[in-house]
Amino acid sequence: MTRAAGNGATLEEVAVAAGVSRATVSRVVNGLDRVSPTTRQSVLRAVDRLGYTPNRVARSLVTRRTDSVALVIPEPTTKLFGDPFFPRLVTGISEVLSAANKQLVLLAPQNKADEERLQRYLMTAQADGVLLVSLHGEDPLPGDLARRGIPVVVGGRPPAEGISYVDVDNVQGALSAVRHLISIGRRKVATISGALDMTVGADRLEGYRRGLREAGLELDPRLEASGAFEQEGGRRAMSELLDRAPDLDAVFAASDLMAAGALQSLRRAGRRVPEDVAVVGYEDSSIATSTEPPLSSVRQPTEEIGREMARLLLADVASGQRVARRVVLDTELIVRESSGG
């Protein structure tokens, strides 16, 4: 290996060049005061001349900070890049982190081996804190990290206790969608649920069921199908539903992407939307307005989720405290043509 990976000077060398001590150079480089203008000048000149860049690894070793924050999204790349939820989330997160001058680092483990490597990476102070979204099942990662004393904030309600998170009221959101469908006279309301090993998925299904129950309608397993939060899944689920319950007159999909898939299946089956079947999606992403017809959808403040996650994490990092906090954001039903707008 070539010497020092070509990395130029060290603090020491700058100090010698400027004729001062290491400590003084450190002060100048870190912008602390208590350095005379003259000294500062000559140090800066030396820094410049030698093309000095502080070695952040060495710095991190002593400060125990890296000034970077990890965002972990354990999803296959096609889903990660295919779901309109993530860009909006990342936008929110990166806004706040950028303002705080923290480097955002995105990690997307693709398999078991990746996950193990990731855990090692995160466990050992490679990031000041960790943001976690799209958790499946009983992922032990947030708990493990928290136990290590590493600040963690989860997007969506995590399965475990004692962990900070930002969530939207998914039960309420789904409930409002179902109430709306019932209010426009629909009685055979089906649902295309998301991945049920995720709390978002489970919560939205719960809201759907609660909506039927409070309207005095009976739950029918034939009216429930899962689409795993994917467009193709929505398409497939809709076909299944039509097979199992041809007389359904409404469907609540737990994401716009799945709703878009459902629209395709409905069209193929010759059903008119909303005349024959009313459709409501979830998230109110850009997809909702670009489908034919435009989708009614439960709007959630996706960017704000991201911002809030970042804020919570930064607060934890700064304070060194590990108090679990929850933030639950509200949703709003947006009615468009797909449910008779």
Added chain:
Amino acid sequence: MTRAAGNGATLEEVAVAAGVSRATVSRVVNGLDRVSPTTRQSVLRAVDRLGYTPNRVARSLVTRRTDSVALVIPEPTTKLFGDPFFPRLVTGISEVLSAANKQLVLLAPQNKADEERLQRYLMTAQADGVLLVSLHGEDPLPGDLARRGIPVVVGGRPPAEGISYVDVDNVQGALSAVRHLISIGRRKVATISGALDMTVGADRLEGYRRGLREAGLELDPRLEASGAFEQEGGRRAMSELLDRAPDLDAVFAASDLMAAGALQSLRRAGRRVPEDVAVVGYEDSSIATSTEPPLSSVRQPTEEIGREMARLLLADVASGQRVARRVVLDTELIVRESSGG
């Protein structure tokens, strides 16, 4: 700040607990031989008991490795997550990196401040190497990194010399598309180019022009419009082209996403595809087969670009050599209905 960020034991402590020296623990932890089975056992027990995880920052300081690789994509989140190119690229990269047990870290600077922070991050050995795609204009980053002795591989031909890169033969690809359009009898062939501050964009435009020239057709500025590699851009560019040259009978779009946008505009304008206007896209992404009609497209081996980038980088990292190498991959025209299949 709480002590040591809650991070448990150190090598030293494990050594004491196991009644051996630091060096021996280090050997066990790193799986080196030259340790007797007995000693190994007792060390492992101590590691386990104390919940020891090596501090990688400390390790990196001495080894000058981090076992992580950065992938930099300077695009706004909507584009990053909206273009089907990136998931495929990332899939390829992450395959190879994962096999080599390297952590992939994704960085997407959103503005000038982000870019400066990023540069500082990369300059200081936070990653063993850097993969760079979607470069715009004369981005100095690859050159700066290379000068520092940091391994860099660029996806697409970089503007500067002396830097390793993986590219597809964009000129040739575009040329084959145009030849095809001409071969099916089209004479008024327009193009929707990508961002021209990117070499991919410029190269594909070059291929288009070369195609016209070699067929003895004259270049006409009214037949060229830019769509910035975005769907909306494709839509807009197509409208412009129809305004400026209503008699055009074919269009070559420098990406499938733009071609999809173009199809929308054509439909809105009442033109039939391919009868009135033949369309060819570029990339042969999943979009190509899901449009109506399916798109002819220049197929490029996107995952393979990713794999090859990762391979080149790993070779550089391992060897410590900094020899600039170029890999240029071939394209293949796939003909579907949009150009008369």
Added chain:
DNA sequence: CGCGAGACTGGGAGCGCTCTTACGATGCTG
């Protein structure tokens, strides 16, 4: 003019780890 308070600056310890060197303890060869 002496002295204390600041303002600057330097020295040194140490973050947690790797790696080279050195040194007993074995084991093997002739």
Added chain:
DNA sequence: CAGCATCGTAAGAGCGCTCCCAGTCTCGCG
């Protein structure tokens, strides 16, 4: 059984940086 190679281990020297703790220097005031 001497002599030497080999193995297993320990000790120590850093990696480049921060930060505490003094030490020096300069003023201003009595």
